[in-house]
Amino acid sequence: MTIQRPRGTRDFLPEDAWTRSTARKIMQGVLERWGYQEVSTPTFEHLELFTLKSGPSVIEEIYSFKDKGGRDLALRPELTAPVMRMYVNELQNVAKPLRLYYFGNCFRYERPQRGRFREFWQLGAEIIGGNKPDSEAEAIALVDQVLRNINISGEIHVGYLGIIRTILARIAPEHRPQVMRMIDKKERENLEAYLNEIGADGLGLRELINLKGKDALDKAFSIVEDLGAAEAPAPCVVSPGGAEPSHVTASPSSSERGRTARAGREVAAELGLDEFRQTIELLDSYGVNYTVDFEIVRGLEYYSGTVFEIYAHGLGAQRQICGGGTYELCRLFGGAETSSTGFGLGFDRIMEVIQLDAKRKAPAVLVYTPDVKKAAVRIAKDLRERIPLVIDVMGRGFGAQMKNAANLRAEYVILVGKNELDSGNLTLRDMKSGTQESLPLEEIAKRLAEKYSCA
């Protein structure tokens, strides 16, 4: 019996690995052109980093362990928390905004299924300390561009949490997590029944989450105007999984507590709905195709403004390939509060649907007669300064080397034997056409370098 891979992990064979790294390079190219700098953090962190962000219930889904010094550690289940930890630890004093991106493997203890593994890769970006609408539009436009560059089309759904938080404030705190969960899970009937049961229908919540597409924003304004007529208690915070948050995030409007009966426009301003409108308008300027969708809530308390998700077609049950939004995490990790906008892309799900035009080019092959092996090795070493090239290490004869070169799908073969060494020119063979030319080494290197540069 051979040793198997651990459950939920994968091997990437050469072809897969090439596709993955090619796609990653294309995506990183876009991020670099938008001025984002790559960062990288440890594969494991203190468990507390993740429970602080997502609540103690995440321990169930995390690979955690005690090390030999008795420390509680965890393989990272995501990368936003580590990156923000790094920011708080080491980058708080650099000029804002800070544009960072990351690519790395993450680990979750979950039941594997399509598009879900125990070791998976995330690529994401964070823009720290920017002006909210501008940052939000940039983040969404950026991820849109990243996906375009690898020929992935997805539906971008953009939502906004300000209004929902305000409506939730009119519901008793013990009911809030459940309501939020039902919205997130799109359980409409359950939600309706539950709202009736707790006497919270008529707050405009159902109307709000049904708003989709072009007119959604205007209609949201009118719902907010209706809200303005009623008393507006303090906005609330919802904790994940019903856990009690020990780290309540300050809401922008908490100082407004107690004020009553305001005009709708004022409420809208206070909720940042005008800011959301700016975000939307900037998205139009960027030329992004999106749908306004107030049903996107991303059930987590640290999201504070615009939130968005992207869904790909042809992926089965796990079709979300991107999630992001504006959040407040710095204070939670012991830093000065700074709002950030970011997104994470599920790299593996993207790899399930990606179609790349390019294919890996096979290296050139240097075929030699066994009597000139030592000279052939020196020539190969020179050529490798410029082009990918392999040489026989099996002790094969000339004919067998040719056969092997053909099997490798090599497009070019360089022939070296006594004739070549005597004449000072090498023979370059084009394997497709079968034509051969006698050329100096330098000329061959130059020609092939061109062929391989546009790979």
Add this chain to the structure above:
RNA sequence: GCCGGGAUAGGGUAGUGGUUAUCCUGAGAGACUGUGGAUCUCUCGAGCUGGGUUCGAAUCCCGGUCCCGGCCCCA
């Protein structure tokens, strides 16, 4: 954690309780020490695992592992 379907050479597969477990592909050697993916010959290589039923199990039954699809969850 739950439901359903699977697992046979490196990859893809056939077989139905009973001889030496099929076929394709792959890999290595040779025919062939200066010219190709062909051909021929030879070689390598397999019933996930542990129990049970049976004279006999790759085949039937049970447990486990892993894979696939879905549920739960999804930072």
